[in-house]
Amino acid sequence: MPSSDIPTSRPGNGRPSPAAIATVGLRKSYGDKTVLDGIDLHIPAGSVFALLGPNGAGKTTAVKILSTLITADGGQSQVAGHDIATSPDKVRAAIGVTGQFSAVDGLITGEENMLLMADLHHLSKREGRRVSAELLERFDLVDAAGKPAQSYSGGMKRRLDIAMTLVGNPRIIFLDEPTTGLDPRSRHNMWGIIRELVSDGVTVFLTTQYLDEADELADRIAVLDNGKIAAEGTADELKRLIPGGHVRLRFSDPAAYRSAASALHDVARDDEALTLQIPSDGSQRELRFILDRLDSAGIEADELTVHTPDLDDVFFALTSGSSSAQPKEAVR
Template sequence: MDAIRVHGIEKSYGKQRVLTGIDLTVPAGTVFGLLGPNGAGKTTLVRILATLVQPDAGRAEVAGHDVVSAAFSVREKISLTGQYAAVDELQTGYENLVMVGRLRRLGRAAAKRRATELLERIDLVDAGRKLVKTYSGGMRRRLDVAMSLVTEPPVIFLDEPTTGLDPRSRQQMWTFVRELADAGSTIFLTTQYLEEADQLADRIMLIDHGVAVADGTAAELKVRVGGERVELEFASLADRAAAVLDLGAAVTAFGELSLTVSTDGTAAEVRELLDRMDKIGATVAKVAIHRPTLDDVFFALTGGNPR
């Protein structure tokens, strides 16, 4: 079952086309990562799916409801956490959660019970009775996400949820997102951190200038920009020259005393490569194996910086 379906979505602001014919599906209970340079259209697509903006063309469904004709039904099934924490600094974390529960029509007792449950879930029990203005950035971010979970929505939109967080807080947020997905929630994630998508997303779409340029698992996208590479560093220029003649077209890059060679990354192939160097008398001083990353994918397929 698909939690999100998008077909032919287009959006323009004046003469600027922001999205062009976007198609995607997100199976229920998975994490979908949307990557792209600054201005690629990521946040606009999230706003369309969250019913905050209407598309110019195309169709989108979230939790089985059309985002235009059944916007109210969509809003009942989703939560949206934007790029900046929307919390009341003059209330405690507990009070923030109870307030949201009451606004979402939970009874007083149910809102308090849910607030207590969520504080435990996000590891803020000790800080729950403290004013939010005393919280660190990571604590505020976790509270912000928790506030969107008060009614346990099946679809959660996280728009760059770890922007500005330190590495420890980012790791804590990653753990929280994994727990949400493991519990059955569908997560639609936009992020400027390529490692974040690599760690969390079951499937990734890369968009650039409003156009989808790649779609697949992290492993599939990495294969698109080339397989693994072995860098050989030689003891002398003569050794390097001999290796160039022997390896020929397999060489993909040159250094002063090094060569980079394409490989499937298996131990057997690396061993065979070193055996070949021994046979021609080329002394290999160092060996390094390089695996493609989402950074490689990003820079190969787009023309901008990630954001």
């Protein structure tokens, strides 16, 4: 397939422009094990894309291919508008990669790690010191800059790792499970860093084991299972794929409770608690229908709550050997 077949996005002027990351039919196998089996991705610039999947699903393999660390067996991919097969050097010049395992050298100081990275990017000594100082300040590492990195906490090492990734001013960053092993406060600090990067126009390709992290950060999420994209969409779209969502109505007046049960269809009653549960995907259309039925009957509930499946439910339902729930057609 020619590279021109890679999907493009269209800015306001209507002219096509490459997505930050785009793949068509991406494939990779190791022996008789197919890890990626025809993956299509389209990731707009300045967004966070999260790739979820169980261990061994191929998340890290996808990152390694798109960052030119390994080659694909088939398909076409463009990163920053460059074909990863024919222009790997141009791809590398446009990206930064923070892997599962820190690239920080613990035997030298934080500042020396930064300056080493500046040398690798062929910055002059003056420019390297300027960029290093700015990033150490941005990531709140100035006080620890002169200490050996092996003395850093896990969160500090992760911040230094990302600071080193930013030395070359990449517009696309691959973060492969960046918060694994961090305590909750350090994870939240890392989320703030990621949001700040995106606000500056950086595109973030994120793999994570933490579903709340994808829910919190990602503009779009894809679930990878058995080498294929099982579903892709926003967090809310994915949650609506899974049955189990419902609207819960609570009443204090038994007469209003009975009237509502008669006015609404397909309800589950709890006569003791005076609550009704109506299956719903949580959409505005369904909520309006329920409220219109109540208004038409002159009934007012004391409390209305909407319950939707979370990303844990999505993950278990869409990945192998998990829930028997059958999702609706995947959002694309």
